[in-house]
Amino acid sequence: DRTYRIAVIPGDGIGTEVMPEGVRALQAAADVYGFELDLVELDWASAGHWQAHGTMMPEDWAERLETVDAIFFGAVGWPDVVPDHVSLWGSILQFRRVFDQYVNLRPVKLLQGVRSPLAGREPGEVDFYVVRENTEGEYSSVGGRMFEGTDRETVIQETIMTRTGIDRVLRYAFDLAERRPAKKVTSATKSNGIAITMPYWDERVAAMSESYPDIDVDQFHIDILAANFVLHPDWFDVVVASNLFGDILSDLGPACVGTIGIAPSANINPEGTHPSLFEPVHGSAPDIAGKGIANPIGQIWSAALMLDHLGEAEAAAAVEDAFESVVAAGDTTVVTPDLGGTGTTAGLGSAIVDAI
Amino acid sequence: DRTYRIAVIPGDGIGTEVMPEGVRALQAAADVYGFELDLVELDWASAGHWQAHGTMMPEDWAERLETVDAIFFGAVGWPDVVPDHVSLWGSILQFRRVFDQYVNLRPVKLLQGVRSPLAGREPGEVDFYVVRENTEGEYSSVGGRMFEGTDRETVIQETIMTRTGIDRVLRYAFDLAERRPAKKVTSATKSNGIAITMPYWDERVAAMSESYPDIDVDQFHIDILAANFVLHPDWFDVVVASNLFGDILSDLGPACVGTIGIAPSANINPEGTHPSLFEPVHGSAPDIAGKGIANPIGQIWSAALMLDHLGEAEAAAAVEDAFESVVAAGDTTVVTPDLGGTGTTAGLGSAIVDAI
Ligand SMILES: CC(C)[C@H](C(=O)O)[C@@H](O)C(=O)O
Ligand SMILES: CC(C)[C@H](C(=O)O)[C@@H](O)C(=O)O
Numbered sequence: 001d002r003t004y005r006i007a008v009i010p011g012d013g014i015g016t017e018v019m020p021e022g023v024r025a026l027q028a029a030a031d032v033y034g035f036e037l038d039l040v041e042l043d044w045a046s047a048g049h050w051q052a053h054g055t056m057m058p059e060d061w062a063e064r065l066e067t068v069d070a071i072f073f074g075a076v077g078w079p080d081v082v083p084d085h086v087s088l089w090g091s092i093l094q095f096r097r098v099f100d101q102y103v104n105l106r107p108v109k110l111l112q113g114v115r116s117p118l119a120g121r122e123p124g125e126v127d128f129y130v131v132r133e134n135t136e137g138e139y140s141s142v143g144g145r146m147f148e149g150t151d152r153e154t155v156i157q158e159t160i161m162t163r164t165g166i167d168r169v170l171r172y173a174f175d176l177a178e179r180r181p182a183k184k185v186t187s188a189t190k191s192n193g194i195a196i197t198m199p200y201w202d203e204r205v206a207a208m209s210e211s212y213p214d215i216d217v218d219q220f221h222i223d224i225l226a227a228n229f230v231l232h233p234d235w236f237d238v239v240v241a242s243n244l245f246g247d248i249l250s251d252l253g254p255a256c257v258g259t260i261g262i263a264p265s266a267n268i269n270p271e272g273t274h275p276s277l278f279e280p281v282h283g284s285a286p287d288i289a290g291k292g293i294a295n296p297i298g299q300i301w302s303a304a305l306m307l308d309h310l311g312e313a314e315a316a317a318a319v320e321d322a323f324e325s326v327v328a329a330g331d332t333t334v335v336t337p338d339l340g341g342t343g344t345t346a347g348l349g350s351a352i353v354d355a356i
Numbered sequence: 357d358r359t360y361r362i363a364v365i366p367g368d369g370i371g372t373e374v375m376p377e378g379v380r381a382l383q384a385a386a387d388v389y390g391f392e393l394d395l396v397e398l399d400w401a402s403a404g405h406w407q408a409h410g411t412m413m414p415e416d417w418a419e420r421l422e423t424v425d426a427i428f429f430g431a432v433g434w435p436d437v438v439p440d441h442v443s444l445w446g447s448i449l450q451f452r453r454v455f456d457q458y459v460n461l462r463p464v465k466l467l468q469g470v471r472s473p474l475a476g477r478e479p480g481e482v483d484f485y486v487v488r489e490n491t492e493g494e495y496s497s498v499g500g501r502m503f504e505g506t507d508r509e510t511v512i513q514e515t516i517m518t519r520t521g522i523d524r525v526l527r528y529a530f531d532l533a534e535r536r537p538a539k540k541v542t543s544a545t546k547s548n549g550i551a552i553t554m555p556y557w558d559e560r561v562a563a564m565s566e567s568y569p570d571i572d573v574d575q576f577h578i579d580i581l582a583a584n585f586v587l588h589p590d591w592f593d594v595v596v597a598s599n600l601f602g603d604i605l606s607d608l609g610p611a612c613v614g615t616i617g618i619a620p621s622a623n624i625n626p627e628g629t630h631p632s633l634f635e636p637v638h639g640s641a642p643d644i645a646g647k648g649i650a651n652p653i654g655q656i657w658s659a660a661l662m663l664d665h666l667g668e669a670e671a672a673a674a675v676e677d678a679f680e681s682v683v684a685a686g687d688t689t690v691v692t693p694d695l696g697g698t699g700t701t702a703g704l705g706s707a708i709v710d711a712i
Contacts, residue, residue, distance in 0.1 A: 153519035227611030255583030
């Protein structure tokens, strides 16, 4: 049965503007490739929900979503109404942890028609994935303050890494590398400075690499790795990183290829015990919200990642080809201002839907 | 009395090749600007010292260095003989902590004659400082392992920030911004994910900014800040960051302007209770060591920072002008291979000494 039940959560700001285009692209792919969508639209993770209920999501959110095949997410955050750390820890960070979406997968790809800030780089030259640990590590709420309010004030926060947590994301990265031509994994570390958790990370990478003799493994400290994203983005194939380092690298990578406004991300529970979640990397962008000019490609590219995850690889490829060809064509009346055009969210969405 | 007693510690690898050029530049500046140098050459922080004594430095290193006016350092690290975390925690990280060099200052400057990997950026457009906290935060050795060797293995490391530690580096950054035309401080944070220490960092930034009403303050989460180093390097004036974030940004910044091989750094104890240390950002570079082609500018630029710190501002400016003009002239028989030339370490050093 090829009917997919998908929770659709636009969130706030431009999330609500790009989501309709994401849904249209999905629907077009369903029509062409002959599967069915059962969409469940939810107003969660929005300032509206916060104002009405004092929470970002209903208490029984997890039970209600356990049965969907995937979650299609827009963007969360409307700081005028609810502080960011409240809205984020009350929605997206909850999904990642409670649904054990322990892989955050983010493609970095230099596309025809997108201007890279790097000099002299050609489309095709840069095409890699950042695989980010998504549930533990530096993102913790364990710790506290002592001598509060005095000159001796001391604040401690624990980074917590587990063998289970590290090994499973490494395995995902190595498996992904197996399916790529370069068969190469790069590990982000900082074991020369972060003296306890990062040497452990390195040990687990070394152990895992023994089970994958055909995969080429290297590692860089995060400082020089960030530098190498700028200097040698063509060196990378699959980059695996802790939660914090992955967060940094998966914004930096798209920035280097000019796709920060259109990059997608997949928050994956590989075992399928819980639903996975697909969202653009961009946020709710209060500054351009309401103008109808947000670029919907991040949402549409996320739809492609979701289709691939659902087993609709052909449809996924078609959606990717569609937006890539529209961007490559570069019709300035179609593409949105961020790509140098005068197009609208809906107009660019339509062009991509037509191409599908 | 303008006699400066300087500890000269070349270290390992290209450290031993670039240091003589750094010393020659210092000496030339002394001759022209009429001060004296009393140089104390030490073989510490080297593989040789490790092999002879089993330590990176003698036990009484701190007492012996307390009386110098500054430490001029090359590069540490020779992993064939001693593992990096041992050599680093046994030398450079010791200096920073024991001598309370709580500011790590690193200029990011796009120079005439240096090719930036970023498209369309002009010299003068990018010129800012990264001010990094250099003694606490994420670089800690507090923590440990539990359930060792089992599937439940859990590793914990504490990030420790103090009001004293944060406030003093912020004060340095704000004071520096006061002396710059843009009068702007950018804080690197990640309070939306790192939920205990980074909100505290933000609070201290907000508190400090109240004492500096004429300084413009903004903040970015580290992920988008890294992206903005690539996209908008012209936005920044003084960027202040924790130990880890500062480490990343002070490699990324120089990478964006093409100076990663020649960037300098100052490890400063602003009160002068202990000596400060000046070193190039680059490491010992085993891959090119022994060839005589290492670029000495990182060492020479560090000499300029040291002279400025010692109160010889005119001499410092002269050293900076000297290497900037030699690089701008771009004679390919003079500049080293990293800058596209065929010059040698000594040849480029001589050209700069002549210009001083
Ligand atoms: C070698 C390493 C421990 C060091 C650091 O991370 O501080 C280096 O990267 C630096 O920036 O000086
Ligand atoms: C909003 C924030 C908590 C989040 C993160 O750091 O994980 C975002 O930057 C991301 O990368 O999805």
